[in-house]
Amino acid sequence: MMQHNFSAGPCILPKSVFNKASKAVMDLDNSGLSILEISHRSKAFVEIMEKARTLALAHLNLNPNEYTALFLQGGASYQFLMTAYNLLESKAAYLDTGTWSAKAIKEAKLLGEVDVVASSKDKNYNYIPKSFTVPSDANYLHITSNNTIFGTQIKDFPQVDAPVVCDMSSDIFSRAIDFSYFDLIYAGAQKNMGPAGATLVVVKNDILGKVSRAIPSMLDYQTMISKDSMFNTPPVFSVYVSMLTLEWLKQEGGVSAIEKKNKEKADLIYTEIDRNPLFEGFAVKEDRSAMNATFTLKDEALKSKFDEMAKQANLNGINGHRSVGGYRASMYNALPLESVQVLVDVMKELERTA
Amino acid sequence: MMQHNFSAGPCILPKSVFNKASKAVMDLDNSGLSILEISHRSKAFVEIMEKARTLALAHLNLNPNEYTALFLQGGASYQFLMTAYNLLESKAAYLDTGTWSAKAIKEAKLLGEVDVVASSKDKNYNYIPKSFTVPSDANYLHITSNNTIFGTQIKDFPQVDAPVVCDMSSDIFSRAIDFSYFDLIYAGAQKNMGPAGATLVVVKNDILGKVSRAIPSMLDYQTMISKDSMFNTPPVFSVYVSMLTLEWLKQEGGVSAIEKKNKEKADLIYTEIDRNPLFEGFAVKEDRSAMNATFTLKDEALKSKFDEMAKQANLNGINGHRSVGGYRASMYNALPLESVQVLVDVMKELERTA
Ligand SMILES: Cc1ncc(COP(=O)(O)O)c(C=O)c1O
Ligand SMILES: Cc1ncc(COP(=O)(O)O)c(C=O)c1O
Ligand SMILES: [Mg+2]
Ligand SMILES: [Mg+2]
Ligand SMILES: [Mg+2]
Ligand SMILES: [Mg+2]
Structure with a gap:
């Protein structure tokens, strides 16, 4: 019986993707091996990872010389911490538009001063605050483009001087905007990109390397970039299905x-x-x-x-x-x-x- | 053509697991929904997660009142950091038996003093050092039970007073030992447990809560425990396939x-x-x-x-x-x-x- 799946994430993916993924669990491209048992260092998987990274940047119309796409583990919640670890030197500005913004703020506070530039908490987050000032010494502004729980979405992005970091978990690849506006985008795969277990990070290379703290390897974007998103074993199947979904999106017209x-x-x-x-x-x-x-x-x-x-x-x-x-x-x-x-x-x- | 898969990980899993996983990608237990599209808060998945956690403890013959099993993201490499974050207050002892031990040591050093109690690096890690002393003030001893790259394995575990933390990534569930010897065990799923993308952590509850640092949510075992291993979206499919593999192990006789x-x-x-x-x-x-x-x-x-x-x-x-x-x-x-x-x-x- 056909189900109409309105889940907030993990969520529906294209039927053709389910078909291909199901086949690959038995036999990946007639290799005689399952996608679940191949080495992440195999030629087959290295190509899958590269394809996924390339498709992600292409869909966002971003220049591969300026931006790097990474498929990491940990979910968007891990990015609440990782972004701050890599970018928060002294002070960061956060726009509080919902539960997820608030959680990002909580983690960032462990690493530096957080200036909550505006919040819609007063009305249970049923709107997006429009006028606010980002302090000139903020290392970055963190925003949430789509608030999954409350059903609000930023339509006009604020003009700011600081680098912009965006949690795009629930609306990435859903609309054509100028993605070069952003300096760092992250998104859990489990909405528009694939199954749970992979997280896309798209980072403008030149914003990295500016904080003075020592960054643990697993929290360091530069480590992940230098290892082509395979510093350690990646979430092979989730990356594979994300790649299939990004291919589907291409066939759909982007x-x-x-x-x-x-x-x-x-x-x-x-x-x-x-x-x-x-x-x-x-x-x-x-x-x-x-x-x-x-x-x-x-x-x-x-x-x-x-x-x-x-x-x-x-x-x-x-x-x-x-x-x-x-x-x-x-x-x-x-x-x-x-x-x-x-x-x-x-x-x-x-x-x-x- | 039948392949003989000797991969070091990700690696071969039981054929019956591939069959079930492939079917579930099309339709999970006749629900009309794919395992890839169901909510992690759905009854179906909550049961899968609980089954996986219960089976893991049962296979290790550990008391569920004393130990908690978690399925996290990030791989074993993430545990190099997470163990130290949660347990290293002043000084920790590490046994250096290979590349993975050395990487664990590197991450721990960011958080406190690390005493490398013995190392087999002098002979390219072709043996396990047997006699060493763990300082009485060490917060824990970290060991690697099986050294995937060098092909060595600890047969007799050292008698120590400190809590023992063990990277069991490449030999968990492979042999019957007294697992209650360990205070914390971690293992990337991608050897004996399932596909890449999930990491099992088994922790003795009473060793937690003793460090003074503030622990970010995503690095905090107590947060993960309090949320039944679902603080954020878990790697649904990898947990599901791990559960299937642990069920298979039970059928095989444990x-x-x-x-x-x-x-x-x-x-x-x-x-x-x-x-x-x-x-x-x-x-x-x-x-x-x-x-x-x-x-x-x-x-x-x-x-x-x-x-x-x-x-x-x-x-x-x-x-x-x-x-x-x-x-x-x-x-x-x-x-x-x-x-x-x-x-x-x-x-x-x-x-x-x-
Ligand atoms: C906008 C947004 N940010 C962050 C998260 C948290 O993602 P994860 O569960 O992957 O950590 C979600 C989850 O639904 C989300 O919708
Ligand atoms: C013993 C051991 N520890 C740690 C790791 C790293 O695991 P991961 O790639 O999941 O971070 C491996 C990987 O093969 C391993 O064999
Ligand atoms: Mg009406
Ligand atoms: Mg800008
Ligand atoms: Mg011989
Ligand atoms: Mg002991």
Whole structure:
């Protein structure tokens, strides 16, 4: 039975990727060996890793002479620490737009002064703060481009002098923006890129090497760069499936093409949220995320009925995060428009029968 | 064509595990969802994680009230840092038995005084130092139970008062020893446990919480324990396949049963290395590893002939590490005796035709 997977991450990936990955677990490209048993130093895997790194930069339209793509372990949470370890010499500026920003702030504080330049915590993070000042002596500004839990997304990136570090975990490869605006981008694979277990870091080479602390090997971007992202055993399978997903994205026409589809899906759900008198959106309209639509039932008494209808329609993973409540429809790159249509139909059906 | 996979890691896993993993990539237990797209907070995955953690402790015969099993990211290299972060208050003792010990020492030095109590570097790590003294004020002794590159293995563990931390990456679950001797065990999954991308840590709860430094969340065992090994998104697929492999090990009769098979394999190869006048072993006999047999051709001129014969026989991954040269046959739990027999036959054939 076809499931409509609205999970916030790990999440749906393209069916063709599942097919290829499943085959490679039995036999990678007719090698007689499983992708799970080959050496990470084998020619086959070195090529997979290089392909994944090259595709990542190509999709972001970044110059490989200026930027390096790394596939690391540890998730985005590890990057909260790693970015600060490598870049925070004295003071860093952080924009607090949600749970993940707040966690990044917590880790950075262990390594230096953190200036929280603005926060939307006052309204349970239902908007993106727009006017703030970044201190001129900040080593960098850290932002979260898409707030997975609250369903907000930065549309216009602030003009700042400091290098910009961005947690792009939940909207990387979803829209065409000028990625050269960023000096460091990181993203857990498990939304638009692949399965859990790999983390993409894209770093502008010239921002590194400026802090005075000794950096442990496993936290040092320069070590990872010098070893072509294989300082130690990489998460082979997660990198492989990420590579397949980045290839799929290329076949789909890249980020510009996928952005159009993502917009269609977002328009469909938000139009219904606004139109349907039973529902209301959580995030303020101008900051709504195209990836995660957060909404609530005005009348909680309808919850069990709606949940049952959603279940009957094979809608998966639409429960909201406990920090927001209600519902969250995550509509990452691989989610088909039809799945959103099924959700919208159920919302309409609830209205008709409530 | 059947390949005989002697890779040092990532390495061969049981065929039945590949089958199940491949199916789960298409559809996990008839859920209609891939193991790659389910939420790590789903009931299905929470159960998988708990099963993996429970099986790991059960195989090691450790009391779940005293020890906690964690599946983390970062590999064993990350544990070089994490162990020191959590346990090194002033001074730690390290036994230097190879490249991996040396790397662990390097990371620990960033956090405190490191006393290298003994080293076999003088003989390119071809033996295990036996007599050494651990300072009474050492916070712990760090050892490497099996030296993957050099093919040595600790057979008798030293009697010490300090807590013992062990890098068991390349021989965990391969032999029945009293695991309660250890206070912390870590191992990258990619040898006897599963695919790359997960790292098992088994820690005795009462050794934690004794250092004065502030520990970043992602480096803090207590944080990982308090979140049931899901502080952040775990490497879902690698944990799943590790769980399948630990289930397979149970069906095989556990570590005692697998130890017998491993001994058969090791006896087979070492007997031939000793018997065959063309080859010689690298590690001293009493310290030979049952997991990684290192050996060289006495006459380098035979190398291309032997390599070609090995290739024809579908022997994979037998090249030695560059630090040792020659050959290395890694014979992890899932490698069948037949594969070792094929290698031995090729060695005999070389002798016959050389
Ligand atoms: C925006 C954002 N940042 C960070 C994280 C944490 O990622 P991880 O679980 O890989 O550490 C998430 C997880 O969903 C996220 O959505
Ligand atoms: C004994 C030992 N320790 C540590 C490592 C490093 O493991 P990882 O690559 O997972 O960091 C290895 C890798 O082969 C190993 O054999
Ligand atoms: Mg800039
Ligand atoms: Mg409405
Ligand atoms: Mg003891
Ligand atoms: Mg011999």
